[in-house]
Amino acid sequence: MNKLKQTRRGFLRAVGVGAAALAMGPRASGAADRTRAGKPNIVFIFADDMGFGDPKCFNGESKISTPNIDRLAAGGIRFLDAHAPASVCVPSRYGLMTGRYPFRTAIKWNNDRVIEKGRMTLASLLKKNGYHTGAVGKWHLGFEGGKKVDYSKPMRGGPTDCGFDYYFGIPASLDIPPYYYVENDRCVSPPTERIESNYTKGVSRIQGAFWRGGGVARGFKHDEVLPKFARKAVSFIESHQADAKNKDRPLFLYLPLAAPHTPWMPTGKFAGSSKAGMYGDFVSQVDDAVGRVLAALDRCKLTDNTLVIFTSDNGPVWYAVDVKKYGHSSVGRLRGMKGDAWEGGHHMPFVAKWPGKIKPATSSDEVICFTDMLATFAAIVGDKLPANAGEDSYNILPAMLGEKYDKPIRQATVTKAGFFTIRQGKWKLILGRGSGGFSAPRRIKPKQGEPKGQLYDMKTDPGETTNVYKDHPGIVERLTKLLDKYKKDGRSVSPRR
16 A cells, blocks of 8 residues: 655645755755765654644645745655654653653653663664764763763763764753753753742643753753754764765764753744744754755765755644644644654654655655654665564554555554553544643543543544444454554564564
């Protein structure tokens, strides 16, 4: 079953990309692209709390300008049914890095190490295959010792112990203290000073320029973080290309931005640049950071042989009052937001561009999950995952490349967002009533005779407006048993031989 859709000319018009721009194609790289044949550079850009409806290329009614994300989409493929394995930060990142559903591990919320020692990650897989691996941005997968870490000593259990040759970033979200930078495995400057909590009038307490009070490093400024991450990412690309020892060594850059998660702090020309308030302006600044990375790839003549992926870790914090105020829905026509079992919490924009491999201006409605990146990257570099890695990772490369295949790549997709959710084909089962997350009602206790959960036909009802749980008991039973099997087996992918 080949689900690839090519609506090239109409799509380009919708996102404002001219045919002439596409006709130019990727910039020629010639001998200057020093990547080993068959192993592309890989750049994975991970926005923080951005909704499916924010980029113009996913929502023509968006009030936010996103020309660089749109340019990626015009040159590549949009996945229209891509999902995070959770609808909040830490578990979503764990699933991405390990190819394993985050419900299978104990998620620690005290900044302690989350990724188990010895577990394969995207970075360790690619490093084993000759890649120069770097990460710039929000880690949020902890360090050994958690909040009791000794800042004068190497910080173990972080990116450099999970396969990355280089790391620069912050330990958690920009609204969670303490606030400081980490480079490789060392604290750049310890959080010896204190900053008070900050709020913005006219929005909820967890919106606007919000952060919690706590420890902060001297000179640390929240509004400087996004620009600094963009500069560091560009520097990693440029230094990789300038180093002679990387002549036959492809790069992997993981760029988990800390925006547009709170605090919403658009700077300079971005303040007032959208029609969706501070949040929309901050999304525009995220798009600019994407553009800076793409420009660096162009300057270094790496574009032709680089797979660039853009997505977001989970949904936004965007209430009905915000939609009414700005006429902008951050989740498009989906229901819910961050934290929710409803689609707005975990149904993400997902774009992949790989010149000469992925057909430009295409889209796919194949259901995919972030956990699929490990198996997909393994397929790209011609490696085979061991049996104890990527237990929930499916190879989606055929969907990326527009190849023909007979059945869906995934048997089913599980998301843990307050409630367990399992999706198979057009059916989505939620094992509970309510959002399970941030949206009201969060949890509903069923009365006698009422459905215990929620079942939606995502083909005819993508907005999850009609609960048909009681109408299809056989489907509810089948999906519940499949979820139980996944839990019992410790994996959803058949054991690799």
